[in-house]
Amino acid sequence: xxxxxxxxxxxxxxxxxxxxxxxxxxxxxxxxxxxxxxxxxxxxxxxxxxxxxxxxxxxxxxxxxxxxxxxxxxxxxxxxxxxxxxxxxxxxxxxxxxxxxxxxxxxxxxxxxxxxxxxxxx
Amino acid sequence: xxxxxxxxxxxxxxxxxxxxxxxxxxxxxxxxxxxxxxxxxxxxxxxxxxxxxxxxxxxxxxxxxxxxxxxxxxxxxxxxxxxxxxxxxxxxxxxxxxxxxxxxxxx
Numbered sequence: 001x002x003x004x005x006x007x008x009x010x011x012x013x014x015x016x017x018x019x020x021x022x023x024x025x026x027x028x029x030x031x032x033x034x035x036x037x038x039x040x041x042x043x044x045x046x047x048x049x050x051x052x053x054x055x056x057x058x059x060x061x062x063x064x065x066x067x068x069x070x071x072x073x074x075x076x077x078x079x080x081x082x083x084x085x086x087x088x089x090x091x092x093x094x095x096x097x098x099x100x101x102x103x104x105x106x107x108x109x110x111x112x113x114x115x116x117x118x119x120x121x122x
Numbered sequence: 123x124x125x126x127x128x129x130x131x132x133x134x135x136x137x138x139x140x141x142x143x144x145x146x147x148x149x150x151x152x153x154x155x156x157x158x159x160x161x162x163x164x165x166x167x168x169x170x171x172x173x174x175x176x177x178x179x180x181x182x183x184x185x186x187x188x189x190x191x192x193x194x195x196x197x198x199x200x201x202x203x204x205x206x207x208x209x210x211x212x213x214x215x216x217x218x219x220x221x222x223x224x225x226x227x228x229x
Contacts, residue, residue: 035218045158045166045209045220061217063123095165106213107172108156112165 004113017084022096029077033099040092128221145210154214
């Protein structure tokens with residue numbers, strides 16, 4: 001069955017970087033887009049960016065002002081999200097999600113990782 | 123950015139009730155709208171995509187409708203497992219924004 005398993009919780013100091021991994025299994029990883037979404041405590045879900053299937057192309061939300069980098073390792077079926085310049089407001093649960101898309105656009109995120117809590121505190 | 127506004131933000135209902143949640147977009151998003159259910163401490167679960175298409179494995183009591191700027195999610199007969207938070211998401215243009223959520227509670 002399709003599974004996305006994320007790395008464990010992280011505690012970081014302001015200004016540091018964090019890299020969260022998302023290991024996929026149960027489907028052809030190279031055929032699907034991977035998205036990253038975060039949810040701060042009591043807040044709505046916030047889309048951060050995505051990376052394409054095949055030849056990697058990444059697109060990021062401007063709300064993160066060049067602080068986020070999404071990569072993928074096809075041989076290891078793993079996607080990564082790195083967020084730099086951490087602030088206390090970045091404390092949130094970070095999710096990876098499999099995305100379905102074609103030439104007509106993106107349609108939905110059908111499988112999600114279990115989430116990774118990143119806490120930013122001095 | 124496209125803003126999505128859900129109403130109501132909180133909804134109290136009983137098992138067996140029919141409930142409808144509305145999601146309004148700040149501009150035309152055609153039918154590029156999805157609905158998710160999220161239970162406490164869990165990841166979101168896809169219910170509906172392209173405004174009205176039911177995701178495989180989702181019970182038929184869930185249905186979606188609308189296009190353009192106004193969308194609905196309807197649960198025809200609430201079951202105990204349906205008490206959760208619900209979010210709409212637009213995938214028409216970057217960034218792919220979500221609504222603020224609707225918390226559905228047992229009356």
